[in-house]
Amino acid sequence: MLQLLTEADGLFFDIRYATPDNLTGRPIYSRPVALLLPEGRDRLLVARDRAAALGLRIKVFDAFRPIEAQWALWHAVEDKRFVADPRGGGVHPRGAAIDLTLCDAATGAELPMGTGFDATEAASAHGSLDVPVADQRNRALLLGLMVAAGWEPYLLEWWHYQLPAARRFPSLSASAVPDGPM
DSSP states (O other), rough: EEEEEEEEGOOOEOOEEEEEEESSOOOOOOSSEEEEHHHHHHHHHHHHHHTTTTTEEEEEEEEEOOHHHHHHHHHSSSGGGGGGGGGGHHHHHTTTTEEEEEEEETTTTTTTOOOOOOOOOOGGGGSSSSHHHHHHHHHHHHHHHHTTTTOEEEEEEEEEEOOTTGGSSSSOOOOOOOOOOO
């Protein structure tokens, strides 16, 4: 069901929820892995190829998020617009969403996006005019690559994309992760 993304796929990884460098201040995953439904993996690889044609690579921050981890984020984030209520499942626990950014393919340096990943502030929204113009262009480039590959954006978070009608898939727990829990 869920498929593993790896560096062999031509992607960079910084699985933040396996580190203390996230909204909770502590690791909420025991393993730094990124998993997606097959449809999501296929669409991500289309975006990867489009980015590569521009001298860019994709860096993944998060993909499938077990419902148990969704609860940890729910309790840690004050502004609930930035985290789905676990009772409704959200889209990350379905393996139908990904959090990512763009990097220079030669150096690996992240393109500036105006805010950090998981910044729970108004400036994180697509179309925010509160970030430098160059960062707005980088966000627009990411948006264009992902939408052209068949993803939908979440308008409050420049880094979050999901499959169309993502809620058609069931929510999954940590037991859905191959080779043990996250």
